[in-house]
Amino acid sequence: MAYFVFPAPAPTTLPVTNSTAVFPVGRVYCIGRNYRWSQDEATPQEMPTWFMKPANAVVQAQGVLPYPPGTGDFCHEIELVVAIGRGGQNIAPAQVETHHIWGYAAGLDLTRRDLQLQAKRAGGPWEAAKAFDHSAPCTPLVSATVCGHPKQGAVWLTVNGVERQRADLADLLWPVPELVAMLSRSVTLAPGDLIYTGTPVGVGPLQGGDVVQGGVADIGQFSMTVGNASYGSSTPFTGDSA
Template sequence: MTNYVIPPAAQAAVAVADSSAQFPIRRVFCVGRNYAAHAREMGNDPNREPPFFFSKPADAVVPASGTVPYPPLTDNLHHEIEMVVAIGGAGRNVAAADALGLVWGYGVGVDLTRRDVQDVAKKMSRPWDWAKGFDASAPCGPLLPVDKVGHPSEGRVWLEVNGQVRQEGDLNEMIWPVADVIAYISQSVELRPGDLIYTGTPAGVGALQPGDVVTGGVEGVGHFEFVVDPKP
């Protein structure tokens, strides 16, 4: 047994639907600007700029249920609904035609963003870590394995705040579908079991306030509901 100088952190994990088992999380990759309408609402040209990638810590993933804390250092916390891909195989330089073979399952998550912090980082050409990678910044619902959900390529993606629809789109609107995203990531790093990919968000992102009830889902994959805690 390895002798650590301090106790190691608990393994980050996300629930599996209809099971007591959990999916251990290794890394979290997020795709930026993967829906054209969202790219445009953020002031970018989706026909000229391909999606890009950023990461969140594994332990930023928390259940998309109960309460989710409002983070410090922001007055402009934004929601971004996403389909989540759970990787169960390993691969480097994977061809798009083979990429779905690495997928263990799918879920629904939210990329929470400190938008005011991100705006400052953009203006100063600084990394987005503080805007994207804070505690509890990646709520995720239970995962469904491929043998139950298949490989969704179309279906409604939606998010409501206090019963009002904020975001709505369809998986078939992705600029890069899941297979292409996996293939592209694998050109830069070796994907391994436990990796999660948040695949991008449709238009309609907006601010959350303490006490807001946030619901959302991806057709055929799952849905969630959580309440935003008071500001710290």
């Protein structure tokens, strides 16, 4: 009879708003940008860049946000999060909302920007920059049966009370149905998958002691305090990234 060589870790879960139920997190897909960062930016014609984070990078967006090791440029990216309740491959955009989305949340795609820029220059993978511990804070999920499928509403983030990011869900370059459908042509989506749908202009560095607050429409809001940096200090990010 087979047995685990050590106790299996507990699954990663997220609370559900106004419910005792929890949502089991599967895979975490993150979409690069997906908002215009300049007025003259062309409308995209191809699937945007996407990458993954491990399920246990997802944590509740509350309390202390640990400053990760190995970086001096720890950056925030506020995003709408889509929770998949029914999987599929080659999903038609018209079927996404009615058959596949379980709900929504507000989340942060946190980035070790200096490591990302190093990876870009070397043509290497982004895992070191994106897939670290606590890199995907998320608010409690709201069922689509409660909130519907939001097409507009503010996406915003402040640091120490100063606004850094603001956009509207209507500004998404690839709206959620098209985004989920495109992703399903590349991978077979499964129940429990989360999709971080991209961030507006204004990404920037966080330092120890910063209070970072944000939210998405009526879906969710959060407030977190950044822990002390392991070493180094943040420097402003001014380049092009995701």
